Amino acid sequence: MGDDTVKYLLPENRIPRAWYNVMADLPEPMAPVLHPGTGRPVGPDDLAPLFPMACIAQEMATEREIEIPEPVREIYKQWRPSPLYRARRLEKALDTPARIYYKYEGVSPSGSHKPNTAVAQAFYNKEEGVKRLTTETGAGQWGSSLAFAGHIFGLEVDVYMVKVSYVQKPYRRALMETYGARCVPSPSTETAAGRAILEADPDSNGALGIAISEAVEMAAQRDDTRYSLGSVLNHVLLHQTVTGLEALEQMDMAGDQPDVVIGCAGGGSNFAGLASPFVGRKIAGQMSPRIVAVEPAACPTLTRGRFAYDFGDTAHLTPLVKMHTLGASFMPPGFHAGGLRYHGMGPIVSHLLHLGLIEAVSHHQLGCFEAGVLFARAEGIVPAPESTHAVKETVDEALRCKAEGRSRAILFNLSGHGHFDMQAYTDFFDGRLQDRDYDQTALDRSLAALPDVAAAE
Amino acid sequence: MGDDTVKYLLPENRIPRAWYNVMADLPEPMAPVLHPGTGRPVGPDDLAPLFPMACIAQEMATEREIEIPEPVREIYKQWRPSPLYRARRLEKALDTPARIYYKYEGVSPSGSHKPNTAVAQAFYNKEEGVKRLTTETGAGQWGSSLAFAGHIFGLEVDVYMVKVSYVQKPYRRALMETYGARCVPSPSTETAAGRAILEADPDSNGALGIAISEAVEMAAQRDDTRYSLGSVLNHVLLHQTVTGLEALEQMDMAGDQPDVVIGCAGGGSNFAGLASPFVGRKIAGQMSPRIVAVEPAACPTLTRGRFAYDFGDTAHLTPLVKMHTLGASFMPPGFHAGGLRYHGMGPIVSHLLHLGLIEAVSHHQLGCFEAGVLFARAEGIVPAPESTHAVKETVDEALRCKAEGRSRAILFNLSGHGHFDMQAYTDFFDGRLQDRDYDQTALDRSLAALPDVAAAE
Numbered sequence: 001m002g003d004d005t006v007k008y009l010l011p012e013n014r015i016p017r018a019w020y021n022v023m024a025d026l027p028e029p030m031a032p033v034l035h036p037g038t039g040r041p042v043g044p045d046d047l048a049p050l051f052p053m054a055c056i057a058q059e060m061a062t063e064r065e066i067e068i069p070e071p072v073r074e075i076y077k078q079w080r081p082s083p084l085y086r087a088r089r090l091e092k093a094l095d096t097p098a099r100i101y102y103k104y105e106g107v108s109p110s111g112s113h114k115p116n117t118a119v120a121q122a123f124y125n126k127e128e129g130v131k132r133l134t135t136e137t138g139a140g141q142w143g144s145s146l147a148f149a150g151h152i153f154g155l156e157v158d159v160y161m162v163k164v165s166y167v168q169k170p171y172r173r174a175l176m177e178t179y180g181a182r183c184v185p186s187p188s189t190e191t192a193a194g195r196a197i198l199e200a201d202p203d204s205n206g207a208l209g210i211a212i213s214e215a216v217e218m219a220a221q222r223d224d225t226r227y228s229l230g231s232v233l234n235h236v237l238l239h240q241t242v243t244g245l246e247a248l249e250q251m252d253m254a255g256d257q258p259d260v261v262i263g264c265a266g267g268g269s270n271f272a273g274l275a276s277p278f279v280g281r282k283i284a285g286q287m288s289p290r291i292v293a294v295e296p297a298a299c300p301t302l303t304r305g306r307f308a309y310d311f312g313d314t315a316h317l318t319p320l321v322k323m324h325t326l327g328a329s330f331m332p333p334g335f336h337a338g339g340l341r342y343h344g345m346g347p348i349v350s351h352l353l354h355l356g357l358i359e360a361v362s363h364h365q366l367g368c369f370e371a372g373v374l375f376a377r378a379e380g381i382v383p384a385p386e387s388t389h390a391v392k393e394t395v396d397e398a399l400r401c402k403a404e405g406r407s408r409a410i411l412f413n414l415s416g417h418g419h420f421d422m423q424a425y426t427d428f429f430d431g432r433l434q435d436r437d438y439d440q441t442a443l444d445r446s447l448a449a450l451p452d453v454a455a456a457e
Numbered sequence: 458m459g460d461d462t463v464k465y466l467l468p469e470n471r472i473p474r475a476w477y478n479v480m481a482d483l484p485e486p487m488a489p490v491l492h493p494g495t496g497r498p499v500g501p502d503d504l505a506p507l508f509p510m511a512c513i514a515q516e517m518a519t520e521r522e523i524e525i526p527e528p529v530r531e532i533y534k535q536w537r538p539s540p541l542y543r544a545r546r547l548e549k550a551l552d553t554p555a556r557i558y559y560k561y562e563g564v565s566p567s568g569s570h571k572p573n574t575a576v577a578q579a580f581y582n583k584e585e586g587v588k589r590l591t592t593e594t595g596a597g598q599w600g601s602s603l604a605f606a607g608h609i610f611g612l613e614v615d616v617y618m619v620k621v622s623y624v625q626k627p628y629r630r631a632l633m634e635t636y637g638a639r640c641v642p643s644p645s646t647e648t649a650a651g652r653a654i655l656e657a658d659p660d661s662n663g664a665l666g667i668a669i670s671e672a673v674e675m676a677a678q679r680d681d682t683r684y685s686l687g688s689v690l691n692h693v694l695l696h697q698t699v700t701g702l703e704a705l706e707q708m709d710m711a712g713d714q715p716d717v718v719i720g721c722a723g724g725g726s727n728f729a730g731l732a733s734p735f736v737g738r739k740i741a742g743q744m745s746p747r748i749v750a751v752e753p754a755a756c757p758t759l760t761r762g763r764f765a766y767d768f769g770d771t772a773h774l775t776p777l778v779k780m781h782t783l784g785a786s787f788m789p790p791g792f793h794a795g796g797l798r799y800h801g802m803g804p805i806v807s808h809l810l811h812l813g814l815i816e817a818v819s820h821h822q823l824g825c826f827e828a829g830v831l832f833a834r835a836e837g838i839v840p841a842p843e844s845t846h847a848v849k850e851t852v853d854e855a856l857r858c859k860a861e862g863r864s865r866a867i868l869f870n871l872s873g874h875g876h877f878d879m880q881a882y883t884d885f886f887d888g889r890l891q892d893r894d895y896d897q898t899a900l901d902r903s904l905a906a907l908p909d910v911a912a913a914e
Contacts, residue, residue, distance in 0.1 A: 006534040009466055077463040078546075078837050089535075089609075107564070109837025111876070151834050152546075171628075171879035178833050178882050376635050377608050380535050380566025419568070419876035422628035425635050 006088060008250040010081035015073050016245040018065035019238045022276040022348060025064065025283045030351045031322035033059075034309060034453060042319050049220050050227045051235075054124040058235035066238065068120075075119045075152055079108045080242065084250035085414075090378040091398070098401035099256060100394060102414040103247045103274055104381065110175065112384065112416030113270045114145035114230055117239035121228050122149035131224040132156040136186065136211030138165055139338030139386070140172025141416060142230030147181030160186040160194075160214045163206035165338055172420050186211040193217050193315045208342055209314030209328055216317050231267025232312065232323075232346045240273025247411065248277050258289045258411035260397055264389035265293040265302065265360070266339045268346030270415035276348075279357050289411075291358040293349060294389040296368075298438055299332035301325065301345045302353055302360035309453040310344060320453060323350040326438075327446025333436040335365045336424035337385040343446075361393060364435035368392045369428040372418070384416035385424045463545060465707040467538035472530050473702040475522035476695045479733040479805060482521065482740045487808050488779035490516075491766060491910060499776050506677050507684045508692075511581040515692035523695065525577075532576045532609055536565045537699065541707035542871075547835040548855070555858035556713060557851060559871040560704045560731055561838065567632065569841065569873030570727045571602035571687055574696035578685045579606035588681040589613040593643065593668030595622055596795030596843070597629025598873060599687030604638030614638040617645065617671045620663035622795055629877050643668040650674050650772045665799050666771030666785055673774045688724025689769065689780075689803045697730025704868065705734050715746045715868035717854055721846035722750040722759065722817070723796045725803030727872035733805075736814050746868075748815040750806060751846040753825075755895055756789035758782065758802045759810055759817035766910040767801060777910060780807040783895075784903025790893040792822045793881035794842040800903075818850060821892035825849045826885040829875070841873035842881045 023030065032041035047056045058066060068076075087100040105113035125133060133155050137143030143159035150157035159181050166173060166185040176183045186206045187194035193213035197204050204210070212229075219227035229236060251257060261278050263271030271293050281287045295302055301324045310325040312318035324345040326332075332341050352358045365385075372388035374395065375381070383391055390412045401408050418425065427433050480487065489498035501513045508516075515523060525533075544557040562570035582590060590612050594600030600616035607614035616638050623630060623642040633640045643663045644651035650670035654661050661667070669686075676684035686693060708714060718735050720728030728750050738744045752759055758781045767782040769775035781802040783789075789798050809815045822842075829845035831852065832838070840848055847869045858865050875882065884890050 004531075005469060007469060009468065011466065012462060012464060074461075115837075148837055170883060171876075174879040174883040174886070175839065177886050178830055178839055178879075180834055373635055377637055380572075380605055382632065382635055417876075419628075419874075420879075422631040422635075422877075426627060426631040429631070429634055 006086055008084040008253045010246060010249060012077045014249065015076050015080050016068060016242050018067050020241040020245055020277050020280060021061055021064055021066055021238055022279055023234065024062055025280050026351065027283065028355060030347055034320040036311065036316060036320055039453060046319070050216065052124040052128040052130065052226060054127070055121060055235045058238055059233060069123060072120050072123050076242070081246045082107050082243065084247055086254065087379055090375060093374065093378040094395065094398050094402065096398040096402040097405065097407040098398040099407060099409045100398060101251065101254065101258070101409065101411045103243055103411070104414045105243060105270065106381065106414060106417035109148050110141065110144040111419060112141040112145065113240060113243060113273060114142050115149060116242055116273065117230065117236045117269065118145040118149035119152065120239045122146070122153045122155055125226050126153040126155060130155065130226045132158065133226060133228045134158045134215040134218045135228045135230065136160045136208060136215045138162045138208045138341060140165060140169050140420065141339055143181070143183065144172060144175045144179065145230070146228055147176040147179035151180045157181040158218065159183045160188065160211040162186055162208055162211050163204065168423065169420065175420065186214050188214060190214070191217045207314065207331060212313040213315035213317055216313065231269040232344060234348055237269050237272040237276070237346050237348050240269045241276050243273040243413065244275060244277035247274060251411065256409050257287055259408040260410045261289050261291045262390050262393050262410065262412040263293060264340060264386050264415065265295050265345065265349060266386060267342050268349035270413050272346060272349050274413040275358065279352060282357060292393060293358055293360045294393045295360065295362050296335060296337055296340045296389060297362040297364045298335045298436055299326070299341050300362045300438070301343065303362045306447055306450065307350055307354055308450050310450055312344060320451060321347050323347045324353065326443060327450055329449055330443060330446040332438055335436060336427065336433065337365065337389065339386040340389065363389055363392045366433060366435050369425070369433065371395045381414065382418040383414060384418045385421050387415045390414070463543055465541040465710045467703060467706060469534045471706065472533050472537050473525060473699050475524050477698040477702055477734050477737060478518055478521055478523055478695055479736055480691065481519055482737050483808070484740065485812060487804055491777040493768070493773060493777055496910060503776065507673065509581040509585040509587065509683060511584070512578060512692045515695055516690060526580060529577050529580050533699070538703045539564050539700065541704055543711065544836055547832060550831065550835040551852065551855050551859065553855040553859040554862065554864040555855040556864060556866040557855060558708065558711065558715070558866065558868045560700055561871045562700060562727065563838065563871060563874035566605050567598065567601040568876060569598040569602065570697060570700060570730060571599050572606060573699055573730065574687065574693045574726065575602040575606035576609065577696045579603070579610045579612055582683050583610040583612060587612065587683045589615065590683055590685045591615045591672040591675045592685045592687065593617045593665060593672045595619045595665045595798060597622060597626050597877060598796055600638070600640065601629060601632040601636065602687070603685055604633040604636035608637045615675065616640045617643040617668040619643055619665060619668050620661065625880065626877060632877065643671050645671060647671065648674045664771065664788060669770040670772035670774055673770065688726040689801060691805055694726050694729040694733070694803050694805050697726045698733050700730040700870065701732060701734035704731060708868065713866050714744055716865040717867045718746050718748045719847050719850050719867065719869035720750060721797060721843050721872060722752050722802065722806060723843060724799050725806035727870050729803060729806050731870040732815065736809060739814060749850060750815055750817045751850045752817065752819045753792060753794055753797045753846060754819040754821045755792045755893055756783070756798050757819045757895070758800065760819045761900070763904055763907065764807055764811055765907050767907055769801060777908060778804050780804045781810065783900060784907055786906055787900060787903040789895055792893060793884065793890065794822065794846065796843040797846065820846055820849045823890060823892050826882070826890065828852045838871065839875040840871060841875045842878050844872045847871070
C-alpha cells in the first residue's frame with residue numbers, strides 16, 4: 001500500500017462473517033427491557049407479535065460473535081465492504097497535522113448505512129414466514145433502505161413517513177416507490193393512533209414517535225406482518241457493526257490506529273456500528289481511543305436528556321427501555337437532520353455513555369452545514385445533514401490538533417450522502433437556516449412526564 | 458476470485474496511466490474540423506481562444522496512448538477505478554442465460570462519468586494560467602462535474618444551465634453551488650446570444666445549443682477565461698477511455714469477454730469512453746464484440762440524422778465538425794433524459810458508425826424507465842434517465858439470449874445514478890410520461906438548413 005493511498009478497499013470475501021455484540025464485553029450489564037403493563041422484564045413472547053424470533057434472540061444475546069447468514073452477506077456484496085477513505089484533501093484544506101479517515105456508507109443502494117440492518121431484518125422475517133413489514137421513516141433513509149431490502153426478499157413494505165418529510169422530500173418517497181414500497185404520510189387515518197392525533201390536530205405535521213405508533217399498531221394487528229425498526233434497538237445496532245469491523249481491518253491496512261472515533265447519533269445505529277468494535281478493543285485494553293457521539297443541539301438526548309426508563313413512541317405502545325431520553329412527548333424545534341430528531345437514544349449507546357466508555361457533544365446546524373460544504377469542496381462527497389454533525393466534530397478536532405501542533409488519527413463515520421437532502425443545502429446557501437434551541441420549559445415538562453418505574457431504577 | 462463475485466475491483470495503482478486514442482487505429486481518418494468563416498481546416502490557433510493548448514493538441518492527436526498527468530490520476534483516486542459489477546440479481550430477475558456486466562460510473566462525486574474529463578480539463582486550464590471556466594449544462598451532470606473539478610484546481614466556474622432544467626432541477630443547481638460554482642439560467646441577459654433569443658421569445662425554455670453559445674461567447678471575451686465542453690469533442694471522449702481501459706482489465710478478472718458492449722449516447726462521451734478500447738481490440742482482430750450506441754427515439758441523431766458538417770451550437774459560433782446531426786436548429790420534444798437531447802453526436806462516434814465498427818438503436822422513454830425500475834429493484838442502484846437507455850437495450854439483449862437459449866456476455870456503461878432525477882421517476886409512476894416522437898417536418902427543415910460545405914464533403 002503506497003503512502004498516498006486515498007481509498008482502503010477490502011475484497012468481498014472480507015465482509016465480516018459475524019457481527020460483534022458489545023453486550024458480551026460490558027463491565028456492567030444493561031438494564032432489562034420492561035413490559036409497560038406489568039413493569040416486569042419482557043420475555044421473547046412479549047415481543048413476538050412485533051419482531052421475528054431471530055431478532056428477539058439477538059436483542060438479548062450474550063455471545064460475542066453472532067454469525068451473519070450467508071444470504072445476508074450475499075446481498076451485502078452489492079456494496080460492501082464499503083471504502084475507508086483517508087481525507088487527504090480535507091487535511092490540506094484545514095492545514096492540519098491530523099490524519100483524518102472516514103468510513104463511507106453512502107455507497108449503499110439507498111445511500112446510507114441503513115441497509116446493513118434492513119437486509120438482515122428482511123431476511124429473518126422472510127425465514128419466519130412473514131409476508132409484510134411495517135415501519136416508520138423520518139428523513140427517509142430508513143424507509144428507502146427497508147423498501148430495497150424488502151423487495152429483495154419478496155416482502156411487502158408499508159412505510160409510515162412523518163408528514164412534514166413526506167411533503168418536503170418527494171424524492172425520498174419516489175425512491176421508496178421505485179423499490180416497490182407503499183409510502184403513507186403519518187399521521188394517517190389507517191390506524192387508531194393516527195386518527196387520534198388527527199382528531200386533536202387535523203394539520204399535524206407528524207413526528208417519528210407518532211409514525212412508530214402507527215407502524216407498530218399495523219404490525220400487531222396481522223399475523224403475517226411484523227414491525228421493523230431502523231435504529232435504537234440492540235439487534236439493529238448489532239447489524240451495523242459490519243462497519244466498525246471492516247474499519248478495524250482497513251485501519252490496519254493504513255498502518256494506523258484511531259486516537260478519536262466519531263459518529264453522529266440520532267437513535268445511535270451508525271455511531272454504534274462504527275464505535276462498538278473499538279469500544280470492545282478499549283474494554284480489552286488493546287487500544288484507548290476517545291469515542292465521541294455527536295448530536296444536534298436542538299435535540300440533545302445524550303447531553304441534556306435523562307438516563308431513565310421511557311417509551312419508544314408517542315402513544316406508549318412499545319416496551320419500556322432504559323436510555324437517555326428527552327421524554328416521549330418532547331418535540332424538537334425544526335432543523336434539517338430528520339434522522340437525528342428522535343427523543344431517545346439506543347440503550348447500548350446510553351449505557352456506554354453511562355459507563356464512561358464514550359463521550360457526547362452537541363453542535364448547532366449552521367456550523368454543521370459549514371463543515372459539510374467544506375468537506376464537499378475538498379472530498380467531493382456531499383454529506384447527509386445528519387453526517388455533517390460528525391464532519392463538524394472532526395473538523396473541530398483537526399483544528400485542535402493544529403492549535404496544539406499534534407498529529408492525531410481521527411476516524412469518523414460518513415453515514416450517508418446528501419443527494420436526497422439538497423433542499424437543506426439550498427436553504428443553507430439562501431440564508432434560510434437558523435440555529436434554534438429546544439424549549440427548556442417543554443423539555444422540563446416532558447422529562448417530568450417520564451413513566452415512574454420505581455422497581456427497576 | 459470466487460465464482461459468485463459481484464464487484465470486480467481494481468486497486469488505485471491500476472488507474473490507467475494513459476488514455477487510449479482510437480484515432481490512432483482508425484482504418485480511415487476522420488474528416489477535418491473546418492473554420493466557419495474560411496471553410497478551411499482549423500489549426501490550433503483558431504481554437505486557442507476557447508481551449509487550452511493541451512486539449513487542442515489532444516483534439517488532433519495521432520498517438521495511440523496519451524499520458525494521464527499525475528495530478529489528474531491523483532484526483533481520480535477519489536473514486537477510480539470504478540467497480541465493474543456482475544448483475545447477478547438482474548440476470549435472475551430476467552431468468553436469462555446472459556452474463557450481464559456493468560461498469561458503474563455513478564460512484565464519482567457528482568454521480569456520473571463526467572468528472573473523468575472535467576478533472577483533466579480543469580488541470581490543463583490551470584497549468585496554462587486560466588482563471589475561469591465557462592460551460593453549459595442541460596441535465597446538470599456536466600455542470601456539477603466541472604464545478605467540482607474547477608474548485609479542486611482553484612478555478613472559478615460559470616455554468617449556463619438550460620432554463621427548463623434550472624427550474625425543474627433545483628437540486629442540481631444546489632450541488633453546483635455546494636462546489637462553489639455560479640449557475641446562470643440560459644438564455645440569460647449576460648450574453649449577446651442570450652439577449653437575441655430573449656428578444657425573439659422572452660419565455661424561451663432554453664436549449665443546450667443556446668447555452669453553448671452563451672458559454673462560448675463569455676469565454677471568447679476574456680483572456681483569462683476558457684470554455685469547457687462535457688462531450689462531443691475528441692479530447693473529451695479521449696478522457697473518458699479510463700472507463701473502457703479499466704473494464705478490459707476487470708473483464709479479464711472475471712475471466713470473461715463481452716459479446717456485446719452497450720452505452721447510451723447523447724454527445725457520445727460515456728459510450729465512447731467504454732467502447733473505444735473495445736473498438737481498438739476489434740480493429741486489431743483481438744475480439745469481435747457487437748458495440749451498440751443507444752439513443753432516445755425523440756432525438757435520434759445516429760439513427761435518423763445525417764452524417765454531415767454542422768455547427769455545434771445554435772448561434773453558429775463553433776467550428777464545423779462532421780458528425781451525425783439532426784441540424785443545429787432541431788428541437789426535440791420534451792422527454793426526461795436531458796443529457797441525450799443534443800442535436801449532434803461526437804465526430805468519433807459518428808465516424809465509427811460510418812465505418813460499421815459500431816451499431817446504433819433508439820428507444821422510447823417509457824420502455825427505458827420500465828427497464829430502469831426493473832434494474833433498481835434487482836441491483837439497488839437507480840439509474841440516471843440517460844443510463845436507462847443502456848439498461849433497456851441490455852434487458853432486450855438478455856431476453857433475446859433467453860429466447861434463443863444462448864448465453865452471451867453483455868457489458869454496459871451505467872453512466873450515472875438518478876438521485877438528482879427522481880422527478881422523472883415520480884412522473885413515470887404517476888403516469889405523466891408519454892412516448893413522444895420528434896416532428897418529422899421540423900427535422901426535414903433543420904436538415905435542409907445544414908451548412909453547405911461542398912469543398913470538404
